[in-house]
Amino acid sequence: MYAPISEVFCSVQGEGPYVGSRQAFVRFAGCNLSCPYCDTQAEDPETCRFEEKPGSDIFEYLDNPLSTNAVERMLSSFDNIHSVSLTGGEPLLHADFIADMSITSPLYLESNMTMPHLAKKVRDKLSFVSGDVKIIPPSSVEDFENHIERTIECFRILKTTKNRDCFCKIVVTKDTDADDIEAVIGAISGYISCLVLQPVSQPDKLPGPGYLLDLQEKLLDYVDTKIIPQTHKMWGCL
Numbered sequence: 534m535y536a537p538i539s540e541v542f543c544s545v546q547g548e549g550p551y552v553g554s555r556q557a558f559v560r561f562a563g564c565n566l567s568c569p570y571c572d573t574q575a576e577d578p579e580t581c582r583f584e585e586k587p588g589s590d591i592f593e594y595l596d597n598p599l600s601t602n603a604v605e606r607m608l609s610s611f612d613n614i615h616s617v618s619l620t621g622g623e624p625l626l627h628a629d630f631i632a633d634m635s636i637t638s639p640l641y642l643e644s645n646m647t648m649p650h651l652a653k654k655v656r657d658k659l660s661f662v663s664g665d666v667k668i669i670p671p672s673s674v675e676d677f678e679n680h681i682e683r684t685i686e687c688f689r690i691l692k693t694t695k696n697r698d699c700f701c702k703i704v705v706t707k708d709t710d711a712d713d714i715e716a717v718i719g720a721i722s723g724y725i726s727c728l729v730l731q732p733v734s735q736p737d738k739l740p741g742p743g744y745l746l747d748l749q750e751k752l753l754d755y756v757d758t759k760i761i762p763q764t765h766k767m768w769g770c771l
């Protein structure tokens with residue numbers, strides 16, 4: 534199996550409840566959405582950059598697409614990791630590649646949770662699911678109701694079990710509608726271990742602290758709700 538991958542590196546998880554845990558990251562190229570706040574390049578790159586020594590800022594470049602064997606070889610150079618983060622872009626677009634991967638470290642999926650038929654293909658391989666709910670404007674998604682139905686179905690498929698921790702992250706901007714969040718959390722609260730409200734990184738789109746704290750108070754009626762900003766950007770690591 535082959536997939537376009539933009540980077541492979543070792544860092545610590547900078548978001549959500551596992552913040553600070555040492556991870557290897559595999560960033561798949563391409564996405565089915567275009568969230569207005571997205572901080573990651575969407576296009577398929579010709580090469581994948583591989584930072585063999587963590588934090589060195591020295592990269593080796595490999596031609597895309599990469600084989601599962603090539604990715605497994607890169608990952609085997611990283612020691613003492615908690616898990617391997619599969620991110621992107623949207624990693625579920627490469628569900629067959631993920632299903633084909635054979636590594637001993639636990640797999641941690643970062644997904645936009647919009648493609649339930651692909652979620653089914655990888656369900657049994659995942660130990661951690663960091664599932665986003667994308668509250669995005671009509672310009673970014675054709676049919677919002679159907680988008681949310683598919684999101685709920687993905688959470689049902691990838692829900693927390695005795696072998697898997699599934700939690701939810703929502704990027705909150707000053708345009709995010711609290712009622713939209715409440716409706717979807719009401720539907721998925723039984724599937725997740727917690728909800729993380731992730732304030733958007735762009736300062737001009739940031740909601741005020743009062744808005745976030747009111748939202749947290751409301752959502753705590755449904756599920757354990759934390760407010761955690763991205764931390765990796767603060768200290769300049771990948």
Ligand SMILES: C[S@@+](CC[C@H](N)C(=O)[O-])C[C@H]1O[C@@H](n2cnc3c(N)ncnc32)[C@H](O)[C@@H]1O
Nearest residue numbers: 570571572573621622623643644645665733734
């Ligand atoms: C780049 S995405 C890749 C995985 C998947 N496509 C998704 O959106 O979950 C990884 C994480 O970064 C978050 N993210 C992207 N842009 C952001 C921003 N400007 N501020 C805060 N979080 C952001 C996403 O919401 C997601 O939780």
Ligand SMILES: Nc1nc2[nH]cc(C(=O)O)c2c(=O)[nH]1
Nearest residue numbers: 544545546547548620765771
């Ligand atoms: N350190 C670090 N933590 C992360 N958590 C989610 C990331 C992502 O882009 O998916 C990410 C990332 O790119 N770097």
Ligand code: SF4
Nearest residue numbers: 564567568571622645
């Ligand atoms: S789903 Fe993830 S990668 Fe795709 S545009 Fe949205 S934030 Fe970016």
Ligand SMILES: [Mg+2]
Nearest residue numbers: 572573620771
């Ligand atoms: Mg990121």
